[in-house]
Amino acid sequence: MSSPDWDNDEHLFASLTGGQAVLDWFGFCPRFHDAALERLEIANGSVLLAIRAFRMADKLDRQRRFICDRHARVTLLMNAVSGIKLNGSAASIIFDLRIRRLAADEAASNWETCDAPVKGDIVVTFDTSVGLHGLIYTKDLAFGLQPMPV
Template structure:
């Protein structure tokens, strides 16, 4: 697995199917901090992640808590998955989710049961505040957005 000392590729994010819609909804390229992982499906070389995300404003409610708005279920649909590493328990609160294209075959080591990710694959890495974390490598990534009532 590669180091996560890199930033989200916002140009890539916006260019992916549904990526600009997600950016427009939140008003920025989200990192999904404090979002909850609602669903993870792995089947036939594809992965679906469903995340309950929101925007945290700088406004406070009467109890002194930050007001969160723009709630939505954001789905990440990955086709042609070339590698997966997951750790932890099934429930998960995301700390940070990053997306980039692999600049080289840096992920090609330690893959004993598959061909391994290669340069140009998309890397989706998510860290956790609690629960599941890991990295998924894929040939194709698209987003879906379903706004939710508060």
């Protein structure tokens, strides 16, 4: 799946429950590059996505590797999910995760077994370096943040 040509909507991100805490922790609107997908649960119209993330600083350590700090488990809890498209295997490293509002209704022909996502739904899309990639459409998204030791 190729990445859509858009960035995260930082205003939307900050307005979602827990979103400002995630922005404050990382110091910017994260795209979760190289984050590990730890858990994906789909049940009763909801999706829980848990990722192990970190911030990559622009400084190098003694071995000339980028210093990674601000490690955390970030959860995305999506309620009233209106569509899911997933491909790949379960073990995953995220390349890029993006969040935005859907600007127009999805074509109903893309959704044979359910109503199509509609304008205003939140779209969470993630590409992968290895493993699972996809799109999740939801009416409600909340973030959880649990700082983790290195």
